[in-house]
Amino acid sequence: MQSVLEWQAGTVRAIRPETKQTKSFTLALPNWMVHRPGQHYDVRLTAPDGYQTERSYSIASPPEQVGELELTVERIADGEVSPYLHDVLVPGDQLEVRGPIGGYFVWEVSLGGPLLLVAGGSGVVPLMAMLRHRAAQHSTVPTRILYSSRTADYVIYHDELDGLAASDRAFEAFYTFTRQPPAGWTGYRRRIDTAMLGEVIKPFDKRARVYVCGPTLLVEAVANALVQMELPIEQIRTERFGPTGA
Amino acid sequence: MAGLISRGFLGRRRPAEVEDRLPPGQYLVTDFPVLSAGPTPHTPLDRWSFTIEGLVRSPVTWSWDEFQKLASQTYTVDISCVTKWTKLDTKWLGVSVDTLLEAVQVDPIARYVMAYSDGGYTTNLPLDEMVKGQAFVAYQFDDKPLDPVHGGPARLVVPHLYFWKSAKWIRGLRFMERNQPGFWESLGYHIHGDPWKEERYSGD
Numbered sequence: 047m048q049s050v051l052e053w054q055a056g057t058v059r060a061i062r063p064e065t066k067q068t069k070s071f072t073l074a075l076p077n078w079m080v081h082r083p084g085q086h087y088d089v090r091l092t093a094p095d096g097y098q099t100e101r102s103y104s105i106a107s108p109p110e111q112v113g114e115l116e117l118t119v120e121r122i123a124d125g126e127v128s129p130y131l132h133d134v135l136v137p138g139d140q141l142e143v144r145g146p147i148g149g150y151f152v153w154e155v156s157l158g159g160p161l162l163l164v165a166g167g168s169g170v171v172p173l174m175a176m177l178r179h180r181a182a183q184h185s186t187v188p189t190r191i192l193y194s195s196r197t198a199d200y201v202i203y204h205d206e207l208d209g210l211a212a213s214d215r216a217f218e219a220f221y222t223f224t225r226q227p228p229a230g231w232t233g234y235r236r237r238i239d240t241a242m243l244g245e246v247i248k249p250f251d252k253r254a255r256v257y258v259c260g261p262t263l264l265v266e267a268v269a270n271a272l273v274q275m276e277l278p279i280e281q282i283r284t285e286r287f288g289p290t291g292a
Numbered sequence: 293m294a295g296l297i298s299r300g301f302l303g304r305r306r307p308a309e310v311e312d313r314l315p316p317g318q319y320l321v322t323d324f325p326v327l328s329a330g331p332t333p334h335t336p337l338d339r340w341s342f343t344i345e346g347l348v349r350s351p352v353t354w355s356w357d358e359f360q361k362l363a364s365q366t367y368t369v370d371i372s373c374v375t376k377w378t379k380l381d382t383k384w385l386g387v388s389v390d391t392l393l394e395a396v397q398v399d400p401i402a403r404y405v406m407a408y409s410d411g412g413y414t415t416n417l418p419l420d421e422m423v424k425g426q427a428f429v430a431y432q433f434d435d436k437p438l439d440p441v442h443g444g445p446a447r448l449v450v451p452h453l454y455f456w457k458s459a460k461w462i463r464g465l466r467f468m469e470r471n472q473p474g475f476w477e478s479l480g481y482h483i484h485g486d487p488w489k490e491e492r493y494s495g496d
Binding site for chain 2: 051053055088090091092093094097098099100101102126130134139140141142147148149150151262266269270272273279280282283284285286287
């Protein structure tokens with residue numbers, strides 16, 4: 047990122063509901079730039095009187111999706127920007143963005159693995175960009191995702207993750223449900239803890255490169271557990287959102 | 293800054309006295325979001341120290357107990373994170389960088405400071421923006437010991453710059469002649485980081 051990051055007006059190509067709370071927005075960008083999976087874009091809204099506000103959203107699309115940018119955004123009920131994106135924006139509208147931004151919470155095939163992705167809620171979005179990139183590159187880096195959601199209704203990209211897991215022997219998806227697991231569920235049904243993490247990371251052991259994204263409490267718990275397992279801290283990269291308390 | 297008018301967007305307005313305290317592009321929060329690039333360090337206080345080094349006549353190191361005995365003061369400041377949130381009237385207790393500098397003789401050629409932290413985090417600052425009450429090392433927030441997720445046991449606070457400059461888990465300051473990028477400054481973020489000039493990213 048040596049050059050000035052200019053604002054550009056993307057055109058909304060498609061809006062796809064992912065869950066009740068999240069939608070994916072595909073934008074065509076006039077000045078599209080290749081990004082690194084895990085990076086984000088800034089979005090800026092401007093009112094008729096010049097009032098502006100900005101937010102950052104993780105990129106969901108892989109860099110192989112040339113010319114387009116996909117952002118998956120959770121609707122925050124009392125938010126200022128996400129309700130606009132969810133309730134007002136329609137295909138054909140323009141949306142001002144600039145990016146890509148961020149250079150630490152990134153993974154690309156050349157970094158290798160084994161790769162462990164740990165997601166809480168909409169924290170899965172930047173991790174999905176990594177998985178889509180990995181699939182587009184036909185990478186065989188051993189990869190696992192451990193994804194914590196309240197219920198199955200909250201799981202973003204569920205079909206796509208299951209499809210990837212079914213077609214790629216080097217990739218496995220593990221889910222845990224913290225409120226209500228689906229009927230007949232035999233997998234994890236609690237918050238991510240050290241025991242669960244230990245089971246999922248086992249084949250990778252201390253070689254794992256780990257990316258953790260989610261609410262602060264989840265990220266703290268996971269990162270602290272990984273440190274206790276003596277994973278080198280430079281192999282643990284985190285991205286957090288939300289306040290510290292309940 | 294001009295922008296494309298967003299069809300159907302009116303925005304959330306706040307009283308002028310609040311609006312005037314929000315730097316461009318920022319929004320107000322009342323909680324305290326957490327952002328960090330890696331695991332939270334948990335350094336025991338008996339192994340904690342704070343050092344001033346680099347271009348100083350003789351470096352000085354304080355233990356936790358010694359640091360607690362330095363003159364402290366309370367600060368009520370507004371803070372702005374590059375991820376767009378601003379929090380007003382945050383209340384801290386800490387030691388002014390001016391107080392720390394009384395213990396060393398800084399070489400007159402020193403113009404920049406690298407703050408460094410547990411976990412390897414670094415961030416660079418101009419020396420003249422660290423003095424005269426502009427920066428402090430805080431160990432209490434809201435009358436309680438600073439929570440590790442917010443940078444405890446102690447963090448730098450430089451309220452007039454984006455909050456990534458307020459290094460969490462700080463362990464020392466290194467005085468330098470030339471400016472050098474720290475952690476985020478090497479990864480595309482602005483070398484200076486003034487929220488009122490919206491110096492978010494390299495090139496802004």
